[in-house]
Amino acid sequence: MKHPGPLLTLLAGLLLGLLTLTLDATAGTSRASSSYQVKPPSPAPTSSTASPAPAASSPSPSPSRITDASYAGRTDDDSSSVAVSVRGGRAIAYFCDGRSEESWLKGPVPADGSMRLTGGHGAALNGTLRDGVRIRGTVDLDGGHYAFTAPRAVRGSGLYRATATVRGAKVEGGWIVLADGRQVGIVDREGTPSSAPRVDPETGAVTVDGQPLTATPALP
Template sequence: MKRLGPVYTLAAGAVMAVVLGTVSATTSPTTQNVNAQDDTAATVAEATSQATPTPAAVRTAKPTPAKADYAGRVTGNGGLIAVSVRNGKAVAYFCDGRIEAWLKGKAADGKVTLSGRNNASITARLGGGKAAGTLAFGGRKWTFDAPVVKKPSGLYRASAVVRGANVRAGWIYLDDGTRVGLTVVNDEVADVAIPEPGQNAVVDGVEVDPQDVDEFIEGF
């Protein structure tokens, strides 16, 4: 029995060596497989990069003022024009003291586009402290440059019923004191004096209150 002891010890040692060897082989990192995965990821990334085109440059919209008032002279006509912008909506008025045109439309991408009765239209760029563009009306076209103006200059409108008659009036005031306007009573031009800035017009003995753009644009 004593002589068998070393045999058992060697056998146990051999078994232990085999077990340790197996454990070592199992826990050793598989460097080759890891590298293969890295190579695969790189290949996929490269293929994705080639397959996905670089997005084209996105066109940047030109700034449009949320609120602005412009007024100036119509070149070659002698009349005045006023354009006002409020949160994407635009209104305009052209008048030379004999004829007039009211227009409405939108303001976006740094310009205004408006239309009115009798095929009246306005297209103008907004920038550099002015509205510059073209007015078409009555089969003719004119250009204009209308700088930014501040109250009391700018556009005013009146709409009322006076002694049973429908009254509509429009006035434009420039910073240099120039002014123009027209009052229409039952669709006929009436002889009504242009009021001083901040004062009421008098139609058939009745005072009519001129409204600024903020007061009438929503219902226009």
């Protein structure tokens, strides 16, 4: 009878080898599973130097426009009259006491309604157009200082002017017609002023030294 020792030893060695291979395979699978990680997708790169969208620019406001109109009124001391005609951002004014004191002035009128008009011999008118219905200001002339208010002229009132040659002499006349129908004017004959005859505000007709003339609205 043969001894089973060697055969059992061989079988035991085979079983041990199979067991070792099985354990190695299991361990390898476990290591492979634990070492494999799913990486999350990288976020899209952002540019730190991206320029912001330009802000929408609002349109610049249009400057207001002074309405073309005429204004006529009296000084606060009721000694004289002042009339101003505004056209196209410019103005012409006339100061007159109806006897011997007069001055023509002119200058620009900014969008805010302020005005500084100048005339001969240092004459100056400083005023402000208020709400488009009146001009409040002052006139400085020959050392005198006159505050005035000139409401917006109605039909027939306002500032009139006539220039002509009468009997060989240059004649220049200025008239201020107020809303109540009163008139103040001076006719200058070669540097000699005197009270002006009445003018018809509807037609501008006036007679100076026997000669008919036509006065027209004074414009800048």
